[in-house]
Amino acid sequence: MMNLPGEKHLLLRHHDHSHGHGHGHGHDHGREDVFETTAGGGRRIKVVRRVLDANDVTAARNRELFAAGNVFVLNMMSSPGSGKTTTLQKTLARLMPDVRAAVIVGDICTTNDADRLAASGAPVVQINTDQFGGDCHLAAHVIEKALDGIDLEAIDLLIVENIGNLVCPAEFDIGEDKRVVVLSVTEGEDKPAKYPLMFRVCDATLLNKTDLLPYLDYDLAEVEKTIAGIKPGMPVFKISAKTEDGFDAWIDWLRDQVRDKVGK
């Protein structure tokens, strides 16, 4: 898989710190001494660029807009069916109107979630990713487009309800301030171990549907231990979106986050 024996290996490597000048070429691909002739006679060109560069650039642009509008942005991710929308409905009901919130909700199709959330009175922008190729995540450019429908000056908090998926959304920065993952106790205890990146990149976990615990053989301690191994110190809020059990701690945490950035 690596370079073939005998092949010239003249190019600076990305993480090669033995060359003091290794990072001197800037982020863009300078055209000087970028290509070499390989043993096979072909020309090799140094690229050293992140494949998702374009997304990160757009995310940075979004982040600037959010800073200018003084808006705290929460990226809410989860597997499908974890109760994200209900959690969000109840969360909005508790925060509004003193925290002025808006929601961007992503789904591969249907507007069911948006219809449910609109009842809260918060402005809701629905994104159906089939218009963008049936994507498995919300990318930064999709959020940028959705911002056309939201007056950032009029809100303090923007919650992005991402596509139900524990894999891809973890990879895509959308310009958010914090990320939370919603997991429910009706899913396997090993979900965090199966999708470690998601838990690693998040700032809090909401463990939902705890009202069902009496009916399940769910090892709560094991899940907490797994999460603590992946992201030590991350708060895990045990909640029931149905009964609103455990919501106080979660809402307090969220209010603190908003206050830290927005000042109210």
Place this chain on the structure above:
Amino acid sequence: MHEMGIALEVIRIAGQSIPPELEGAQIAKINLKVGKLAAVVADSLRFCFEVASKGTPAEGARLVIEEIPVQLRCRGCGRTWTAQEPVFVCQDCRSTEVKMISGRELDIDTIELVDGENDDEPSG
């Protein structure tokens, strides 16, 4: 899961990386570095790449994927290790202040152009 999107970006960036003086050149090989935590399925990526590269300078190019292990460093005691499972706790000093040094890469390292005369190097 979003391998098609990744393939399209790889094709775009690789195409942009051909210096203007070599315009019209075809790409023989794209060397990628993919971290173990990057959630990229190599077979899907190759499949999408093959489909999406048709009619581009990357058509027919070989994707060489170097998998980068998850390397961690303890901020407490300085120990560096390769994680085999997703536990971000130092096994020596139990510190939870662990930095991920590698494992999330999704980088195009280099591309190699078809030389016209001699491009029959063995595949690896």
